Amino acid sequence: SQQGEEDPQALSIQEGENATMNCSYKTSINNLQWYRQNSGRGLVHLILIRSNEREKHSGRLRVTLDTSKKSSSLLITASRAADTASYFCATIGGSNYKLTFGKGTLLTVNP
């Protein structure tokens, strides 16, 4: 079964606004990763946060991790039309090396 579950399934915002996507998972993890997929393309790795980290930044991206709640959030600040894509969280479990994905959030940024 799939480990991660993103929320919301779809999000539509205006350019310049912030976008927040959430991910919940079921079992203990080694790390959690976020990926972006533009329509019809392969996935691109955005950021990885380890289980002993609580927050991480990369450019306009901010990721938080709460292992007690088994949840993570991805914040994209000052969004652009080019940020329109599907965003997936994925986890690597504590006892295996499988990278398993959620079903994704479709983000639409309107110009």
Added chain:
Amino acid sequence: NAGVTQTPKFQVLKTGQSMTLQCAQDMNHEYMSWYRQDPGMGLRLIHYSVGAGITDQGEVPNGYNVSRSTTEDFPLRLLSAAPSQTSVYFCASSYDSTSGYTFGSGTRLTVV
């Protein structure tokens, strides 16, 4: 530096036919995985490998075989194609379990 290369990009098969989806990476990554992506289902793990000679099953392994004879290549074999295997297939690789994965551009497979 080509990254992860998948071939073919598109394929149409008849039910019962077999074929091999090719995946090659030139980054000396130990970890490689195959996923299928269906509408509304996200990515589901088919098989994965943590090094040459080592493979294991993912969430949806039935109907698929893999082998990892070299670090660079990780082919996925469909034994007897079924319409339920119509999907987009992605291969991905990573240096280790603490690194992000690099994805190929995918193979769009239709089984009729």
